[in-house]
Amino acid sequence: MSEWLIEPLRYAFMIRGLAAAVLVGTICAVVGTYVVLRGMAFLGDALAHAILPGVAVAYLLGGGAQGPLFWGGLVAGVGTALGIGAIAREGRIKEDTAIGILFAGMFALGIALISSVRSYTVDLTHFLFGNVLGVSIADLELMAVFGGLVLLLVLAFYKEFLVISFDPILAETLRLPDAFFHHLLLVMLAITIVVSLQTVGIALMVAMLVTPAATAYMLTKRMPVMMALGAVIGSGSGIVGLYASYYMNIASGAAIALTCTILFILVFLFAPGRGLVWQRIRGEDSSRARPTAPVPSE
Amino acid sequence: MTRLLQRPVQHEEAEPVIRLAHVTVRYNSEHVALDDVSFTLQRGERVAVVGPNGAGKSTLFKVIAGILRPTSGSADVYGHAPGGHICIAYVPQRNLVDWSFPVTVADVVMMGRVGKLGLLRWPRRRDWEIVHESLRLVGMEDMADRQIGELSGGQQQRVFIARALAQEAEVLLMDEPFTGLDMPSQEVLFGILDRLRDREVTVMVSTHDLNQAADRFDRIILLNRRLIAMGRAEEVLTEANLLAAYGGQMAMLDTEKGTLVVSDTCCSRGMDDV
Numbered sequence: 001m002s003e004w005l006i007e008p009l010r011y012a013f014m015i016r017g018l019a020a021a022v023l024v025g026t027i028c029a030v031v032g033t034y035v036v037l038r039g040m041a042f043l044g045d046a047l048a049h050a051i052l053p054g055v056a057v058a059y060l061l062g063g064g065a066q067g068p069l070f071w072g073g074l075v076a077g078v079g080t081a082l083g084i085g086a087i088a089r090e091g092r093i094k095e096d097t098a099i100g101i102l103f104a105g106m107f108a109l110g111i112a113l114i115s116s117v118r119s120y121t122v123d124l125t126h127f128l129f130g131n132v133l134g135v136s137i138a139d140l141e142l143m144a145v146f147g148g149l150v151l152l153l154v155l156a157f158y159k160e161f162l163v164i165s166f167d168p169i170l171a172e173t174l175r176l177p178d179a180f181f182h183h184l185l186l187v188m189l190a191i192t193i194v195v196s197l198q199t200v201g202i203a204l205m206v207a208m209l210v211t212p213a214a215t216a217y218m219l220t221k222r223m224p225v226m227m228a229l230g231a232v233i234g235s236g237s238g239i240v241g242l243y244a245s246y247y248m249n250i251a252s253g254a255a256i257a258l259t260c261t262i263l264f265i266l267v268f269l270f271a272p273g274r275g276l277v278w279q280r281i282r283g284e285d286s287s288r289a290r291p292t293a294p295v296p297s298e
Numbered sequence: 299m300t301r302l303l304q305r306p307v308q309h310e311e312a313e314p315v316i317r318l319a320h321v322t323v324r325y326n327s328e329h330v331a332l333d334d335v336s337f338t339l340q341r342g343e344r345v346a347v348v349g350p351n352g353a354g355k356s357t358l359f360k361v362i363a364g365i366l367r368p369t370s371g372s373a374d375v376y377g378h379a380p381g382g383h384i385c386i387a388y389v390p391q392r393n394l395v396d397w398s399f400p401v402t403v404a405d406v407v408m409m410g411r412v413g414k415l416g417l418l419r420w421p422r423r424r425d426w427e428i429v430h431e432s433l434r435l436v437g438m439e440d441m442a443d444r445q446i447g448e449l450s451g452g453q454q455q456r457v458f459i460a461r462a463l464a465q466e467a468e469v470l471l472m473d474e475p476f477t478g479l480d481m482p483s484q485e486v487l488f489g490i491l492d493r494l495r496d497r498e499v500t501v502m503v504s505t506h507d508l509n510q511a512a513d514r515f516d517r518i519i520l521l522n523r524r525l526i527a528m529g530r531a532e533e534v535l536t537e538a539n540l541l542a543a544y545g546g547q548m549a550m551l552d553t554e555k556g557t558l559v560v561s562d563t564c565c566s567r568g569m570d571d572v
Binding site: 037156157159160162163165166167169170172173174175176217220221222223225226 | 306363364365381382383384386387388390394395396399400401402405406408409410412413415417418420421445461465
């Protein structure tokens with residue numbers, strides 16, 4: 001058994017891949033907590049796709065080096081995030097429509113750019129589905145610095161993000177600069193996506209953002225616990241997924257995302273107290289979002 | 299971005315708690331939600347805001363809370379525009395809150411401290427003391443660690459009042475807090491509002507129950523976009539005023555001469571108790 005675990009670790013690329021998976025699992029789950037609680041899954045998916053033209057330009061100019069890809073993606077992601085905010089604030093178009101327009105437009109631009117190169121399909125596949133085993137030490141450093149920055153921002157503005165997420169009206173009566181925090185959150189989301197690009201790729205990004213956080217949501221009633229639990233689930237899925245990828249010879253990004261999904265289904269069915277099976281046993285109405293504990297009369 | 303470091307304004311103690319002068323709110327430059335509303339409130343008053351659906355009650359609260367800027371006219375709290383104050387608490391209608399959000403009762407009450415704490419500061423022991431003291435005042439200290447979705451409707455209202463206390467609010471705006479509550483829960487809530495009076499907190503409550511407004515509040519504001527009448531119940535709830543406010547809709551009121559019925563399309567649970 002232990003040999004089975006150790007065997008893949010003989011390869012340095014595997015160790016770098018595991019480190020990347022743990023980093024990404026942690027950061028995505030913490031930021032994903034806000035994505036889940038604020039209902040931003042579509043925005044997260046869109047932002048992931050919208051970074052493609054930035055990555056493509058950096059790729060074309062940088063001749064395939066990883067460093068410029070990071071910065072190109074960051075510029076495109078932050079730009080799209082702010083663009084969506086600007087269109088939605090202007091008011092004539094609903095936010096999800098604005099997201100749809102920019103998301104598809106940016107993604108198309110990215111594909112158009114990449115298709116001008118001959119080796120287009122291979123490169124596009126790496127961007128779409130990730131290439132976690134190609135992560136270098138320099139990549140890991142960049143991921144750690146920017147991932148750490150995002151975690152620091154969550155820590156520094158924890159109570160403000162909590163208030164604007166739970167009760168925007170309270171945020172206004174407390175005179176918090178809610179537009180500032182909303183945009184800051186979008187920028188943090190963009191950074192998270194770029195940090196995770198190599199590990200899971202564009203197409204499966206939303207799985208890392210949403211699924212571990214949603215799994216944790218089923219298991220706790222407190223936000224800090226949800227973040228911590230989500231981080232454990234996300235990085236654990238990363239490790240399990242990479243091993244599965246190694247032994248079963250399947251794509252690593254897909255293996256990680258599938259592990260997240262399986263964990264979610266298990267928790268959805270069997271979570272103590274809240275799982276579907278548990279509710280059936282107790283004869284509760286499973287159509288309710290959350291079972292309510294018995295409340296003493298007032 | 300300038301709001302990032304803005305300090306709350308000082309109160310002009312000699313000024314009335316709330317003064318509205320010719321406040322008009324238009325949405326989309328067409329629909330008039332409030333039309334030339336003027337009144338003043340004194341410190342510690344408990345005022346009911348009544349009127350048919352769409353009368354502008356929530357809009358009125360948002361103007362006073364400083365969330366919505368009036369199209370014309372002015373609103374002042376202790377002599378300054380409400381946007382500079384952090385002493386105004388707004389308790390939203392219950393159906394506007396995400397009760398499955400992963401926060402405990404104590405977490406929600408601590409949110410009231412965020413304005414006082416300021417950026418980049420974590421709650422200290424003093425803040426937690428205030429949170430627990432606030433919960434004690436509304437009789438919810440035993441529930442501090444419950445997830446908010448586990449509470450009954452009345453308990454949820456009490457948590458939001460505790461949050462206003464932790465905020466050290468001097469103005470409390472409650473949007474239909476009694477809707478859907480049974481009579482015992484309503485009584486508990488009034489008991490808490492009595493305690494707020496001792497603290498000189500000025501309370502405005504929107505309600506559909508005219509009898510309750512008449513019996514349990516110092517003054518009544520009768521609203522239908524315009525301010526139809528304001529004052530004590532017997533001055534405000536006259537047949538002429540009610541007809542002006544409700545028109546063809548319905549309201550019910552027990553008077554000395556019997557029950558006065560004006561029709562209303564409203565669906566409020568409060569009406570069932572009449």
